Amino acid sequence: MQGTWRWNVVFGITGVVLTVLFSIGNNPLSVIMLRSLYAFVTFFVLAYPARYMFAAILKPPAMIGEPQESDEAKGHSLDVTTPDEGEDLNELLKAQMQGAASAEEQPEMKGAATEGAEAGFQPLTPPQFVSAANKQPEEMAKALRHLTGE
Template sequence: MIGSWRWNVAFGLVGAVLTIIFSLSSNLIDVVLLRSVYAFISFFVVAYAVRLIFAQIVKPPSLTPSLHAKEEDKGAQLDLVTPPQTDDLNDLLKSQLTDTDVQQTEDEKSIKKEQEQQKQAEFKPLNPPQFVSSKNTEPEELAKAIRHLTGE
């Protein structure tokens, strides 16, 4: 529940004081005090009920247990932890060690050279077009171009 028993006491005192204020003018003092005690007890109990209802309303839905919640939450969370890659790294290092240790035959070397030559023959560097600038431009033409670009 939200709050403590002090809220109940405060709520009970408010009820007792209101009862005293409204019934003092028309009743004897002993009847007023008896009714204020009854009002205190009633308001004290009602405060527990109000606190219980308020706690149920304010409680976040994730904290309320539900049978179907597990099925509805499937796929709602994403696990961003990656598995360790130590085995892959170890295999890669071992393969590099065995490649340098094993003597390659002449046929394998020639096949690799041919493959590298084919890759180099297929490669063509990018040859972008060159920008052309005219060196003999008149100032009037440049001013006209600037006015056109700025929208004046």
């Protein structure tokens, strides 16, 4: 069964607290204590089926048809090597270079791949902000006062 008897005690104490809270204003202390004892026992016993249902619901499904590996073999080896893709990368670069060269030689062939190569990379050039080097000190002080709210 999932869990320990401590969970049952927690459920029992929860029952005691609820019983005391709901009957503190209507019953004398002796009745409250007796009903709290009954609530503890009832919640303690009802915690077993509740724990069983939670364990059945939260249990992960078993994989059917897959052999179980032994625990001894798990975690002892780790393959961290990557395959050598240098040759594939060289082939792609050669194909790109040949494609760009053939597009320059044959301008009538315009495809999606050659259009991107012809356009080339153009970096983003945002507009320049106004430099503060040629501003007068009075204008700079005025701008600073405006920004700080003075």
